[in-house]
Amino acid sequence: MIGTLQTFALDCPDPTALAGFYAGLVGGKVVDEDGGNEWVELRGDYGTALSFQRVETYRPPSWPGQERPQQSHIDIGVTDLDAAQAAVLTLGATLLEDWNGTKTWRVFADPVGHPFCLCAC
Numbered sequence: 001m002i003g004t005l006q007t008f009a010l011d012c013p014d015p016t017a018l019a020g021f022y023a024g025l026v027g028g029k030v031v032d033e034d035g036g037n038e039w040v041e042l043r044g045d046y047g048t049a050l051s052f053q054r055v056e057t058y059r060p061p062s063w064p065g066q067e068r069p070q071q072s073h074i075d076i077g078v079t080d081l082d083a084a085q086a087a088v089l090t091l092g093a094t095l096l097e098d099w100n101g102t103k104t105w106r107v108f109a110d111p112v113g114h115p116f117c118l119c120a121c
Helices: 015-026 081-091
Strands: 008-012 029-031 039-043 049-054 074-078 094-097 105-109 115-120
Touching: 008 015, 015 029, 015 039, 015 049, 015 081, 074 081, 081 094, 081 105, 081 115
Parallel strands: 008 049, 074 115
Antiparallel strands: 029 039, 039 049, 094 105, 105 115
């Protein structure tokens, strides 16, 4: 091992808002240490972290096309896909793909277009 994972950072137009979305999805505390909404962290209860950095010229990835590829995504384990889907849609997610219920995961976009999956566990 060379090091330890400190965070996974997502570019976005409004770090505080996107951190709030993910806090609603997976819990944790939104922290903006500098107070400038340039770099905001979502700190989880188990040492996990997601970070969000402001990019003025942010352009969301496209799904499923490759004009602006997703580059990365986050998988979230859930026990009830239907209930989790309803909850993330309420938070502001957009359903991208559900394969008419034939898969054990569904693809969504967060409020600024980053893909993430809800996966049955």
